[in-house]
Amino acid sequence: MSHHFKETPHNAITESGIARVIPCKELDVGDPIKWLSLGLRDLMKAPMLTLFFGAIFTAIPWLITYFVAKTGWHLVIMPSIVCFMLIGPFLAAALYDISWEMEKGHKPTLRHAVKALKRNAVNEWGFGIMLMVLMIFWLRIASLIHALYPDYMGNNFEALLPFLVLGTIAGAAFTAIVFFISAFTQPILMERKVDLGTAVLTSVNAVWVNKVPMFIWACIIFFSVVVGFITGFIGFLFLMPLLGYATWHAYIDTIETKRERTYE
Template sequence: MSDHFKITPHNAISDSDIARVIPCKKLTMNDPIRWLALALKDASREPGLTLFFGLIFAAIPWLIIELVQLTGWHLVIMPAIVCFMLIGPFLAACMYDVSWELEKNHEPTLRHCVKTLKRNALNEWGLGILLMILMIFWLRVASLIHALYPQYMDANFINLLPFLAVGTLVGAVFTLLVFFVSAFTQPILMERKVDLATALLTNMNAIWTNKGPMMLWAFIIMLAVLIGFATWFVGFIFLMPLIGYATWHGYIGTIETKRERHYE
């Protein structure tokens, strides 16, 4: 390893020309469940803001579907998803702020949530653009897989199975990639006010160090999304704020802080 990229104890990279890596803790398989329990507590303490943000998360996919049905133009999905990938991190930051304020025994307000968006806006926009690029690339690969389907074949399950399998595999790879770069990146940017590279490397290091618990957390997020779609987005009203609050507690429980922090 070069002299410009030395790894010090406790998973911290202190001598790098690129970025620093904030040390992480060692998690157990019970930790993601504990994050959800703390998230439920936050939701019960702040039902108004929880419902407000939940309705926004449910409205976004519903509006996309309505636009497609009204216009008959399926390409509207692309710009809609791009816009969501850009504003998504800022919407998530509002939910993190609710948990952060509750942790400090403050009363969360919508005004304070909005003010939080200005803490590290430049790097948060950078994260949004990075996620947008990944999403566009994902959509282009999906279009390519669809284009490879022979038009002369009957659209039955047996004929579609190979393409469904390939599409599912590619989607899973991209989903893991997005998770690998964004699981705790946004909370790090919001609280630490560090650069994007530091937040990304810190997030990747935390996931790599805690593969089992973090894969369980990824499965919980995926399950929440599937339930949301299965309930025609109604499930998002409760599940998305819950995932947002739990992500904040996951960040606090995973990334080392200067002083010990507890919220029980």
């Protein structure tokens, strides 16, 4: 049995003729909540692996905070948050594998999860390099914004406001770009033997076609990151694995296949 690919007249990329993309389904606004529910189920089934990878995600913002404390450069906090969101999709590959293994009816293992990065190695590492380049580019922009801040001005809110607004706008723009290109790229590269360009443009296309559900999903991710920081990073122990598992289910829901998956 094969899926019937839905016609999507508002599909900007495929109509442009500039690239080949994997067709996507049209999502409902309630789908992000369903993904969270399925992710929570996976979290409960693999508590030790969840804690292991959650600890890694918790260590990253702790190191960022340590760097800020050492340098005294407090304006690095906002770009650091964006960097955290840039690197996250790449590091989450092992979490996708855990959910994938459970869908197959297998017992997930740390060894198998770590090996996930080798499944489509050239393109997966290419994706990681792409995220790193974007991160470096963002840090350069953040440094430029910081350099514009005159030393003679005080640290009161009114003096900082223009720079906070500028930094927030720039950070939001970069975060949106990264979300478009990374929402489904890593899961696509894990499951399918496709090139990086096809995976990235498929992700961009899927987000574009499903603007409202994916905006809700992006907000869930953003607020999860905020909660993680508010809780002194402890929340990341569970929130980041939960988002990783949920992202796998989002991918399964969103990106079409030519035939039904047969896991067993």
